[in-house]
Amino acid sequence: MAIDSALENKVTEWVGSVDDVKNLVSERAISGETMLLNLGPHHPSTHGVLRLLLELDGEEIVTCLPDVGFLHTGIEKTIESKSYEKGVTCTDRMDYLAPMSNNTAFCMAVEKLVGLDVPERAQVMRVICLELTRIQSHLVWLGTHAIDLGAMSVFLYCFREREKILDLFEMISGQRMMGSYMRPGGVWRDFPAEFVPGVETFLDEFPSRIDDYELLLTTNPLWLDRTQGIGVVEPDVALAWGFSGPTLRGSGVNWDIRKAMPYLGYENYNFDVPLGEHGDVYDRYLCRIREMRESIKIIRQALQRLPGAKGGFRSENRKFCPPPRAELGQSMEAVIHHFKLWTEGFAAPDQEVYVAIESPRGEIGCYLHGTGGNKPRRVHFKTPSFMHIQGIPLMSEGHMIADLVAVIGSVDIVLGDCDR
Amino acid sequence: MGVTQKLGDLGVVTTTLETAINWARTGATWPLLFGLACCAIEYMSTQGGRYDLARFGMELNRASPRQADLMIVAGRVTRKMAPVVRNLYDQMSNPKWVISMGDCASCGGVYNNYAVVQGVDEIIPVDVYVAGCPPRPEQLMHGILTLQEKIMGERIKEWA
Ligand code: SF4
Numbered sequence: 418m419a420i421d422s423a424l425e426n427k428v429t430e431w432v433g434s435v436d437d438v439k440n441l442v443s444e445r446a447i448s449g450e451t452m453l454l455n456l457g458p459h460h461p462s463t464h465g466v467l468r469l470l471l472e473l474d475g476e477e478i479v480t481c482l483p484d485v486g487f488l489h490t491g492i493e494k495t496i497e498s499k500s501y502e503k504g505v506t507c508t509d510r511m512d513y514l515a516p517m518s519n520n521t522a523f524c525m526a527v528e529k530l531v532g533l534d535v536p537e538r539a540q541v542m543r544v545i546c547l548e549l550t551r552i553q554s555h556l557v558w559l560g561t562h563a564i565d566l567g568a569m570s571v572f573l574y575c576f577r578e579r580e581k582i583l584d585l586f587e588m589i590s591g592q593r594m595m596g597s598y599m600r601p602g603g604v605w606r607d608f609p610a611e612f613v614p615g616v617e618t619f620l621d622e623f624p625s626r627i628d629d630y631e632l633l634l635t636t637n638p639l640w641l642d643r644t645q646g647i648g649v650v651e652p653d654v655a656l657a658w659g660f661s662g663p664t665l666r667g668s669g670v671n672w673d674i675r676k677a678m679p680y681l682g683y684e685n686y687n688f689d690v691p692l693g694e695h696g697d698v699y700d701r702y703l704c705r706i707r708e709m710r711e712s713i714k715i716i717r718q719a720l721q722r723l724p725g726a727k728g729g730f731r732s733e734n735r736k737f738c739p740p741p742r743a744e745l746g747q748s749m750e751a752v753i754h755h756f757k758l759w760t761e762g763f764a765a766p767d768q769e770v771y772v773a774i775e776s777p778r779g780e781i782g783c784y785l786h787g788t789g790g791n792k793p794r795r796v797h798f799k800t801p802s803f804m805h806i807q808g809i810p811l812m813s814e815g816h817m818i819a820d821l822v823a824v825i826g827s828v829d830i831v832l833g834d835c836d837r
Numbered sequence: 838m839g840v841t842q843k844l845g846d847l848g849v850v851t852t853t854l855e856t857a858i859n860w861a862r863t864g865a866t867w868p869l870l871f872g873l874a875c876c877a878i879e880y881m882s883t884q885g886g887r888y889d890l891a892r893f894g895m896e897l898n899r900a901s902p903r904q905a906d907l908m909i910v911a912g913r914v915t916r917k918m919a920p921v922v923r924n925l926y927d928q929m930s931n932p933k934w935v936i937s938m939g940d941c942a943s944c945g946g947v948y949n950n951y952a953v954v955q956g957v958d959e960i961i962p963v964d965v966y967v968a969g970c971p972p973r974p975e976q977l978m979h980g981i982l983t984l985q986e987k988i989m990g991e992r993i994k995e996w997a
Pocket of ligand 1: 876911912941946969971
């Protein structure tokens with residue numbers, strides 16, 4: 418068949434043998450005493466295309482070797498071939514459950530590189546979007562985590578609420594998921610009139626929905642059996658492995674970039690950072706649930722702040738932000754700026770910057786190196802999922818194979834985030 | 838309900854074998870539980886309460902390719918993943934169909950680079966392409982309905 422030959426030409430398959438993994442697994446695997454099992458990349462509980470090579474002693478995991486890269490898309494390389502404004506679009510598709518967080522990390526790096534100020538109003542708008550993103554990401558996590566452990570209905574409820582957030586995103590950006598709403602210097606457009614009432618309605622009903630989820634899970638004996646005491650990580654170990662976000666806070670380490678290195682005016686908001694005690698799957702679950710409640714608090718404060726916030730939704734610096742349509746008919750200068758920005762983009766100095774923000778999964782950092790021209794020399798993202806996948810062996814070794822599923826769910830990995 | 842209303846108490850419906858088989862196949866196309874990237878999240882939304890894919894007899898995702906009839910390639914197929922996708926497709930038993938969901942699976946999308954296979958049709962035959970990045974659930978459902986139309990038009994003599 419033509420397709421077969423095409424496959425042979427295009428894709429070289431890895432031809433491996435047990436010898437290649439000899440030094441990675443224990444002696445017992447070679448003698449056949451323990452079993453080698455391949456989990457993924459096509460497996461429903463690996464949350465995408467993660468592959469794990471497991472060495473099993475009966476049901477017990479002896480070694481676990483993650484194999485990543487099945488979703489390596491070359492996003493960083495693609496951004497390097499685009500002007501700064503266009504690069505934003507690619508960042509949505511990395512951590513596809515938190516597009517707005519990626520956008521913001523990238524935009525803040527660009528802003529730092531060129532020294533662009535973001536108006537206060539735009540900052541408040543960003544905070545609203547970021548926290549809504551956090552809620553919707555945690556909803557997907559909760560739904561899939563619960564489905565992995567056998568609680569089907571939670572998935573349906575979570576997605577019901579998530580749809581409402583996606584409706585709000587569609588309202589402001591025209592797209593349900595990949596809005597590319599954040600732009601260097603602010604956001605794409607002002608909120609439409611119906612957005613703020615929409616958010617308020619959502620916030621009014623959402624706390625009772627979280628109560629519903631908790632009713633289904635938090636005290637459910639089956640849930641407790643499957644999650645308590647599983648995948649325990651000590652605080653110092655979690656720090657040593659570079660964990661961040663709820664995965665770190667579940668171990669009781671108080672580290673939240675919103676508090677530790679505030680950005681977008683997070684220091685002015687009043688919220689708590691939920692911490693776990695035992696560092697097991699259950700504590701990470703509780704942390705995320707409580708985080709959703711904290712996000713509601715933050716959004717409420719931001720909504721109050723929005724009418725009084727100074728400035729527009731985007732910086733007025735015309736060297737970096739395009740002029741509004743209406744100006745084009747009146748000012749020659751506006752036409753020139755418009756033309757320059759949409760054909761060539763803006764130039765950034767030959768310097769490097771690093772900006773980190775707190776995404777729903779943890780620290781997402783953007784390293785950016787300018788060239789003096791309109792494209793970056795190097796873009797690199799430090800993504801939380803990559804760090805957390807390293808921790809899966811540590812959390813799962815010695816446990817049953819069924820607990821591995823709980824561990825994978827509890828670190829909330831997104832393979833697009835890890836492989837990029 | 839529909840049939841009895843139309844035909845009264847006849848108790849007999851005449852049709853051709855071809856139509857009957859195709860009808861049975863359209864109503865219960867089981868997709869492979871298989872997600873690659875962002876599009877898979879929209880695919881999950883499609884199965885959620887609001888869009889309710891169960892209306893088309895497709896709520897039952899099979900994790901094993903042996904039990905699946907339909908592969909929805911939801912997301913970008915990378916060079917490392919391509920052999921796996923082909924392997925899964927080969928393991929599915931006939932008759933089988935493929936929907937390529939999203940720009941990445943259809944043509945590589947924005948990622949015209951070293952890592953992404955420029956369209957999953959380079960490695961497996963595709964029946965329906967759904968555009969969008971990611972396609973809305975409505976678009977995916979339209980793609981599924983288009984596929985059902987296609988299945989309804991299949992001929993027995995072409996199966997062999
Ligand atoms: S088409 Fe868009 S949404 Fe779908 S996998 Fe590709 S980048 Fe993601």
